[in-house]
Structures are given as C-alpha cells and as structure tokens.
Amino acid sequence: MIRKGLRISMIFVMLLGSLFPFEASAAYTEKIPIYTGGSTFDANNDTVLQSNLLPYKDLVRVNSVIKDYPNNLTLWKGPRRYATLFNGHPDDGGRMQGNTTFSAETKTGVKNITAYQFAWIHLAGPFDRSEPTTARVIQDVNYIDDSMIRNMFNGNPDYVLNTSPEYYVMNKKSRENYGNYYWIRDLARDSGGEADNDPEETLTGVNETYLRIVKTDYPDITKFQVKSGSATEVGKKLELEFEGYEYVSEGRNNYKWLIEVTGPKNGTISGSRTSTKGTINPAKPYLKRYTGKFTSGSTYFTPAAAGTYNLKLTITDAVQRSTSKTITVTVGNPSSGGGGSGGATCDAPSIIGGDLRYQYELDLQVTKIKGETVDQNTTTSTPVEIYRKDFSASRAAVRSEIQSDKQRVENEKAQLESQKTQLESQKRQLESQKAQLESQLASAQSAKTSCEATPPDKDGKKPDCSGYNSQISNLQNQIEAKQKEIEAKQKEIERKECEIATKEAEIAGFQKELDDLQALEDQWETINTDVLLTFNGVQKGAQSVSLREGERKTLYFNWTLPSNGTIKAEINPRRDLGIDEVTYSNNSLTTPIYIATWEMSSCNINSSVSAVVMTENIQGSSRIYREYFSGSITNLHPKKLRAGYGFTYTAQTNYSNEYRPSTTGIPTAAVASYNYAAEEISNVQNLDLISTNGFLSTLQPKKYYVSRYSGLVFDSPNPSSSKYDPSDPLIDGGRKWYSPFEQKDGIYPFDVQIGRVGVNHLGVCLRDQVEIKGTAMDDFVKRSVLPDHPFPAQSPGWNWIGKENIITKLKDWFYNND
Missing domain, CATH: 2.60.40.10 (Immunoglobulins)
Incomplete structure (x- = not known):
C-alpha cells in the first residue's frame, strides 16, 4: 500500500560522508532552507517558516549556531539527523536493532554513527518566549513508504500512513509551499512506539545527531x-x-x-x-x-x-x-439412549447460537471549538460543539441479517414439520394396514379354532384345519413386517422432531441475538458523560452532558483568560462508560486563544495593524479570524507654507472584522502631536470626527479662529485668554493648524494617533510633514514713510491709535530742524 500519492523506491547513497534519502533519484529535492539569521532569532528573516506543526508560531530549520529560549543552548545536531533504533526502551534493557554504521555530519563534526540509514530534517520553534523551544523532526511524505514503517517503526503501514497527519511547511515571508511532511513523533506513536531527541545525550559516541526511535512488538x-x-x-x-x-x-x-x-x-x-x-x-x-x-x-x-x-x-x-x-x-453428536418405543431420544438444546454478531459501536466527538480574544484577566466564553455518531444504519443491517437468518431457519422448520406430518400420515396408514391384518389374523385364528372344535363326521373323521396354519403364519409375518415399518416411521418422526427441536433452538438463538441487540440499543440509547475544558493543561471547566445517537450539542464554558495559550476540549475524558469507543482520536480538539493586544501601529502616512479575534478548530481544520484597522493622511495642503500660516489635512481610518463583519470600529479618540504651536495653543490637539459609516471614518483638525489685526490664534470663537482683544474681530481660520510668525524654516513632521477600536483595542499612528519657509512679513509692501504724512488713509490704523506721536515727533529729526 502506498500512501496518498507517489512513492519512490528507496535508494540510499553515501556522498561526502552524509546520507540523504533518495539522493540518487532525480526526483528528490531538499526544499526547506536552513536558517540564515545567525545565532539569534529574527522574525523577519527570509528563511523563517510557518507550519501547522506549530500553529500560529514561527519555526526555522536549525543552523549550527542558533540558540533556543529560555535555556540559550545551541540547537544544532547536524544538517540532517538520523535515528538509532531500539527494540524496547534502552533504560529497560532495550537493544539496538536494525542499524548500520556510516559517516555523517553530527553535532560535533563528521563522525561514524550507528543508526538507521535515513535522513530527517530538524525544525525548531517557537522563539517568541510564549513557551519553550522544541524540536520538530520531519521528512517529506513522498519519502516514507510501507517498508520504512515496517522496518524503522515496526508499525502497520496501512494504519500508520492513513492515520498520521500530514503537515505543510511554508516560507513565512514569500508564502512558498515546501510540501507536506510527516513528523517522526506521529509515525512512531501510530506504530505503537515513541521517538525522542535523546535529551540526556545517552547516544554520545553512538549517534551524535541524538535522535532515537523505540520500537515495540506486535501482540x-x-x-x-x-x-x-x-x-x-x-x-x-x-x-x-x-x-x-x-x-x-x-x-x-x-x-x-x-x-x-x-x-x-x-x-x-x-x-x-x-x-x-x-x-x-x-x-x-x-x-x-x-x-x-x-x-x-x-x-x-x-x-x-x-x-x-x-x-x-x-x-x-x-x-x-x-x-x-x-x-x-x-x-461430536449429542449422546443418545433407548426410549419406551425403542426409538432414539433427542437431546436437542433449548438454544443454539445466540452470540450477538454485532459489537455495539459508540463514537463521541468534539467537532468544534472556538477561542475568543478578550482582555487579559477578563471572562471569555468558549463554545464547544460535541456530537455522537449515528450507527443505527449498521445495526439495522445486522438486524435485517439476523431476521433473514431466523426466517430461513423458520422456513426450514416448517419444511421439517410438513415432512413430519407426512411421516405421521404414513405411520397411521401402516397402523391401519396392521390393524386390518390383525383383524384378518383374528378371523383366521377364530376360524381355525371353530374348525378344530368341529366334531368328527359320521365316518369319525375330523375336519382338516391345517390350511389355516399357513394363512395365520403369513398374516403374523405381515403384521410383524408392518410393525417394523411403523417403528421405522416412528424413528423417522422422532428424528424430524429432533431436527425441528434443533431448528427451534437455532430460532431461539437468533431471537436471543435480536433481543440482545435491542437490549444494547436500550442500554446505550442515551450516553451520560463529561466534557472538560483545559487551558495550557489546567482545567477551567467541566460539564455533564447526555447524548443520543446523531445528536449534536453546543456547550459554553465561561472562564477567566490570564494569557495567551491553548485550550482543549475533551469528551469522555475518563474513558469509563463501560464500553469502548470506536476511536478516541476525535474525543478532543485544541485551538489557540489570545488576550487583547492593545497594539498601536508604527507611524507612517499609511499605517495598518491587525490582531486575532477568534480561532476555530472544526474537526481538525483550523482557522484564524482577524480584525484589521488601517489609516492614512490625505489632502494635506499646503505642504509648503510660511511661518504664521496654517495647513489642513484629512485622516481616514478603515476597520473590518473577519469573524463578525457587521462589527463597527469607530475611533474613540484621535490626538495630533505637532512640533510647534501658535501662541496660546497647546501643541497636542484632538481631531474632530467629521463622518463615519461605522467602518470608514474621516477626521480633521478642529476649527481655529484668528484675530484680524493681531494675528493671534484661538481654539474657540469665545476665547478666555487674557490676550484676546474683543475689539479685534475673530476670523474663522478653518480646520487648519497654524504656526507662530517667528517659526524657523525647516521640515516639521507631525503624528496623529487614532484609536482604540475593536476587540484588541487597536490603534494606528499616522505621520506626515510640512515645510515652513519664509514668514508672513514677506507679503508686506515696503514704501517710504514721511513723518508729516505717515498714514496713507489720513487716519491711523487700529494699532496706531494713540501712538501717532511715536512717528510724528520724528519730523524735526527727519528734516534736520534743530
């Protein structure tokens, strides 16, 4: 049996001291790259991997220097690893079996090792401090065939290769798919043994790639x-x-x-x-x-x-x-003995068979679990869907088969009863014939007696009665023959009766099967068991549940989520129902669960951020639902301005939720931070929400007001500032941000932080910039002013009223008058 696609015949070739599976075959390509990021983990490196071997976490193919977390130990065991095979655990005296000695690159250099001649790829992860870094030793599914399962693991290939899951491995950045792989742990487990990374390094001097497989025996x-x-x-x-x-x-x-x-x-x-x-x-x-x-x-x-x-x-x-x-x-046949009529005694049992040919089937399943993101140390509700498989069709087929067998035997019994009836009729005919012969015999004997009683005639002669003797003898012989025929018929009848009794015993056996089948259905009509929910191995809830065949239920577990982790739901955890399930492999499901991230994006003109809102595992098919929040600055105008002027812009945000598309994300706050501010204004200001449809929101700077003559900027049409002159009318300055008149030339970035939205309280930081060059004074017209006529309009402006003498007193000086 070849598992799920093409299998290539195994070829092993030694080349430069290392052994590769299928190295001599042109079809073999080692696709997964070794990590190129050095001794520390870089999540953005081009060789970082993702796989359902370690859902939602990063992995790498180990290089010679990368270290794990938290022990800071080098993970390197060589570019490829080879497993030393043991029959039984070495701690219990298990012996190495099925290995050869060959050269390979190991943790400590090229050495001769004793192992099975097949290479494995060494992945490790995670590196995000959420849990210890562990190994995932894998190989392409196309290089694992029946003979390997038998020889390396001592497993049943048909079972192992159809049970062990296949895992994808892909490049995190490019999303290139490197194919499907088996995990050595699964192959060993599904073969009845185990595989490990030899943590105590007991294989030093034997196999310094430190991988071993423990095989166990068939029953x-x-x-x-x-x-x-x-x-x-x-x-x-x-x-x-x-x-x-x-x-x-x-x-x-x-x-x-x-x-x-x-x-x-x-x-x-x-x-x-x-x-x-x-x-x-x-x-x-x-x-x-x-x-x-x-x-x-x-x-x-x-x-x-x-x-x-x-x-x-x-x-x-x-x-x-x-x-x-x-x-x-x-x-042997049942023992027999004589009866009152000289016939055989039937020792037919009361029941034959009756052993139910059906093993009651039960399969309880966890079919769905969801992990909902909530704030740390708050209550989350975990829905768990459970199901009891319906085997009633199997039982109906068995019941039909039993009823068919029962009907067949009832028909055979009816035929035997008909044959018995015919035999009894034949016996009665024989008995009638015998009675007639006995009557004839009695008549002949009576006639003979009468003849013998006749007195002699006149000549003294007695009648000749000898003729009766032959008649009587003949009748007696016929009667004896009839009696034997009757006895033979009686034996035939008794045999039929025994056959009928045997058929009745068989029918009773079939009826017992039907009764037992019905009793099983009644006994297991409803199953009562428990469903447990655990988080990182710690129980968080338990509920009792009853299920009928084909019934599906959803249970909700409310509990407090302390951190990121993994939740597991399991039905019938104690396996104590008194009946074995068809399989226990589907009794549990796991899924990751996350606390809210409160993440703020990096600051750019266009920024976005996302986070998980829900994870879901439906019968082993996993999915992650995310929410997305993005923003951008648009319509920035002008991008170049003079000191004392203002600029305007629009900030737009967009929110979406994969799990609940109708969920809205309207920012609750938007704060702009500038490197400068006009007099009387703080350089940190809120933006106004201009419009929203719940998903797309538009924000702009709030309105500002400018004094017509002084040029002072205020954020209210009714300023409370002491510098506000009520006689200096305010002009609507629009939704602009103004700089002081004395602001130096330069590039001035500004940030806008908008949030928080969604389950994860997401925020975006938007950044843009303007250039200030020149001042408002650049627009003034320069002309000569004569002290005797300083005001072109013949009357001073508002800012010269009462101050005219400042310039008019310069008249004598201007004209050089003493």
Whole structure:
C-alpha cells in the first residue's frame, strides 16, 4: 500500500560522508532552507517558516549556531539527523536493532554513527518566549513508504500512513509551499512506539545527531485453548480461553479479538477489551513500560453440527497490529439412549447460537471549538460543539441479517414439520394396514379354532384345519413386517422432531441475538458523560452532558483568560462508560486563544495593524479570524507654507472584522502631536470626527479662529485668554493648524494617533510633514514713510491709535530742524 500519492523506491547513497534519502533519484529535492539569521532569532528573516506543526508560531530549520529560549543552548545536531533504533526502551534493557554504521555530519563534526540509514530534517520553534523551544523532526511524505514503517517503526503501514497527519511547511515571508511532511513523533506513536531527541545525550559516541526511535512488538498470544471441562458436543457451549500481551505506548490498552470458526458450519465471534498495563511478559522484560496483559472473558460458541473445526484467534492492538493463532477442535453428536418405543431420544438444546454478531459501536466527538480574544484577566466564553455518531444504519443491517437468518431457519422448520406430518400420515396408514391384518389374523385364528372344535363326521373323521396354519403364519409375518415399518416411521418422526427441536433452538438463538441487540440499543440509547475544558493543561471547566445517537450539542464554558495559550476540549475524558469507543482520536480538539493586544501601529502616512479575534478548530481544520484597522493622511495642503500660516489635512481610518463583519470600529479618540504651536495653543490637539459609516471614518483638525489685526490664534470663537482683544474681530481660520510668525524654516513632521477600536483595542499612528519657509512679513509692501504724512488713509490704523506721536515727533529729526 502506498500512501496518498507517489512513492519512490528507496535508494540510499553515501556522498561526502552524509546520507540523504533518495539522493540518487532525480526526483528528490531538499526544499526547506536552513536558517540564515545567525545565532539569534529574527522574525523577519527570509528563511523563517510557518507550519501547522506549530500553529500560529514561527519555526526555522536549525543552523549550527542558533540558540533556543529560555535555556540559550545551541540547537544544532547536524544538517540532517538520523535515528538509532531500539527494540524496547534502552533504560529497560532495550537493544539496538536494525542499524548500520556510516559517516555523517553530527553535532560535533563528521563522525561514524550507528543508526538507521535515513535522513530527517530538524525544525525548531517557537522563539517568541510564549513557551519553550522544541524540536520538530520531519521528512517529506513522498519519502516514507510501507517498508520504512515496517522496518524503522515496526508499525502497520496501512494504519500508520492513513492515520498520521500530514503537515505543510511554508516560507513565512514569500508564502512558498515546501510540501507536506510527516513528523517522526506521529509515525512512531501510530506504530505503537515513541521517538525522542535523546535529551540526556545517552547516544554520545553512538549517534551524535541524538535522535532515537523505540520500537515495540506486535501482540503475543501465549495461550489459546478449549477451556478445561468444556463440552464438545453439538448444541452445547464450547468454551474457549486465551491470554497474552500487547505493547502499545502511551498507556493505550484497548484491543480487539476475533475468532474465525471454519468447519461443518462457519462463523465468527468477536469483541473488544482492555489489557492491564504495568505487567511484565517474562520473555520480554525490555518492553515492560509498554506491556499490557490481556485475558479472555466469557468466550464460547455453540456448534450446530458435528465435525472438525478450525478456530483462528486474531488479536489486534490499539495501532492495528495483529497476531493470530489457530487450534483444531473435534465436535461430536449429542449422546443418545433407548426410549419406551425403542426409538432414539433427542437431546436437542433449548438454544443454539445466540452470540450477538454485532459489537455495539459508540463514537463521541468534539467537532468544534472556538477561542475568543478578550482582555487579559477578563471572562471569555468558549463554545464547544460535541456530537455522537449515528450507527443505527449498521445495526439495522445486522438486524435485517439476523431476521433473514431466523426466517430461513423458520422456513426450514416448517419444511421439517410438513415432512413430519407426512411421516405421521404414513405411520397411521401402516397402523391401519396392521390393524386390518390383525383383524384378518383374528378371523383366521377364530376360524381355525371353530374348525378344530368341529366334531368328527359320521365316518369319525375330523375336519382338516391345517390350511389355516399357513394363512395365520403369513398374516403374523405381515403384521410383524408392518410393525417394523411403523417403528421405522416412528424413528423417522422422532428424528424430524429432533431436527425441528434443533431448528427451534437455532430460532431461539437468533431471537436471543435480536433481543440482545435491542437490549444494547436500550442500554446505550442515551450516553451520560463529561466534557472538560483545559487551558495550557489546567482545567477551567467541566460539564455533564447526555447524548443520543446523531445528536449534536453546543456547550459554553465561561472562564477567566490570564494569557495567551491553548485550550482543549475533551469528551469522555475518563474513558469509563463501560464500553469502548470506536476511536478516541476525535474525543478532543485544541485551538489557540489570545488576550487583547492593545497594539498601536508604527507611524507612517499609511499605517495598518491587525490582531486575532477568534480561532476555530472544526474537526481538525483550523482557522484564524482577524480584525484589521488601517489609516492614512490625505489632502494635506499646503505642504509648503510660511511661518504664521496654517495647513489642513484629512485622516481616514478603515476597520473590518473577519469573524463578525457587521462589527463597527469607530475611533474613540484621535490626538495630533505637532512640533510647534501658535501662541496660546497647546501643541497636542484632538481631531474632530467629521463622518463615519461605522467602518470608514474621516477626521480633521478642529476649527481655529484668528484675530484680524493681531494675528493671534484661538481654539474657540469665545476665547478666555487674557490676550484676546474683543475689539479685534475673530476670523474663522478653518480646520487648519497654524504656526507662530517667528517659526524657523525647516521640515516639521507631525503624528496623529487614532484609536482604540475593536476587540484588541487597536490603534494606528499616522505621520506626515510640512515645510515652513519664509514668514508672513514677506507679503508686506515696503514704501517710504514721511513723518508729516505717515498714514496713507489720513487716519491711523487700529494699532496706531494713540501712538501717532511715536512717528510724528520724528519730523524735526527727519528734516534736520534743530
């Protein structure tokens, strides 16, 4: 079986002391680049990766100098890593198995190592201090085939390659997709073993890429036999017993058993049970941390016909590894004895069969979980959708099959009863014929007696009665023959009665199956269990729930979110319902959850910021919903101005929410900061919201007012400043920002901070600039002023009233008059 696409036959080639999978094949390309950012992590480096191996976090392919967080240790184990294989854990005496010695570049240089000849790629992450940096050892799915699963992991390829998830790896910046990969941890786990990075470096001197795989064995059947004292006759329970060991890692102890019966009549018996972990198989002590002992419960079948049966027991562990053992059993007919009529006595059982051919199926699932962003240390509500799969169609098919078998046997029984009726009719005819012969015999005997009683005639001779003897003898022989025929018919009738009784026992068995099936449906019609919610492994809530088949429910957990992390919802966490589920792989789902970021963008003419508002995991398909807030400065005019003048501009913002598109984002504040301000005005000012539709908002500087003659700027049409002269009328200066008349030439940037909006209280910082060059005085007309006629309008202006003498007293000086 080749998994999900093209598999290329494995070729291993040594080149320059390193071993690459498929190196000799032109189809092989090592796509993922090694990190080029040196010893520290740079999230903006071109070789940073993203993958659902580590959702929503950054990873890198490890280089020779990068260090982890928080231990500040170098992560390098060589450009490629190779796994040393052990059968059983080395701490328990597990032995290296299936390795070869070859040259490879390791943590400490090129060395000979003892490992399996296949290279793995070493990724690591995260580096954002949210959690410790850990390894992700992977390889392209196209280079993992059936033989590798068997040889490297001792797993069942059909199960492993259809169970282990595939992970994408892509370039964070360019979004280039490097393909799909298997994680060595998943392949080992789904094969029944485990893989680790040898944290204690026990492989020093053996394999200094420090990677190992611990393999475990297929199940062992140590006993399978007919139970001591069990009957081995038709119609009686033939009891069986078995025991052995399974070796699946991580405490997984569920297994299935199947007994296939072949012989005069075929059939199967099956069930599922759990082993007892913590036991040791004396023959395999090196597997003790994984060993679970299994024993049979009440296991039997009722043979319906005599003969030799082959019984094949198959044990299948939790990762679908199977082992079989076969025994042979000879079944005899039931014991028989004499009856009152010389016929056989039927020892038909009251029931034959009755072992339900259906294993009740239960599958509880967490089908959806959402992580809603809220402020730190506030209440969040986590919806968890759960579902109970509907297997009623399977049971209906089994019920139909049982009813069909029952109907078939009822028809056979009816045919036997018809045959019995015919035999009874034939027997009655024989008995009638026998009665006629007996009547004839009685007549012949009476005639003979009468003949013999006749007195001699006159000649003294008695009648000759000898002729009756042959007639009587002949009739007696016929009667005896009829009696034998009657007895033979009676035996046939009794055999039919026994066959009918056997059919009735079979029918009772089928009826028992139907009754047991109905009892199971009644027993498990409603399941009562718990659903747990945990955050970073700490329980945050538990709810009891009842589910019928096909029923789907949504539960809500209200709890306080302290930080970013991962939430997990799990149904039936204790696995204590008294019945095993079909699979436990879908009993839980996880999703990240975040606290509000309160993020402010960097300052630019156009700025934007985004953050997560909701994460969602629907049956393993993850999605992140974000909110976006952007802004820009437009219509800046004029961009170049003189001191004492003002400029205007418009700030626009736009808000959107992927999860709730109808959610609006209207800024609650907008503050502009300038490097200068006109007299009487603060250089930090609020902007006015001019218009909004809830998503797109427009803001401008507030209105300012300029004194006509003094040029003073005020932010109110009714200034309270002591410098305000009521006789100097105010002019509407518009939505402009004014500079002082004495402002020096130069480039003057200004910032506008707008926010906060959305779940994450987002803000944007907008930055632009104007150039001030020159002053307002540049516009004044220069002319000569004579002290005897200083005012062109013949009367002084407002700012010269009462001050005329300042200039008129210069008349004598001007004309050189003493």
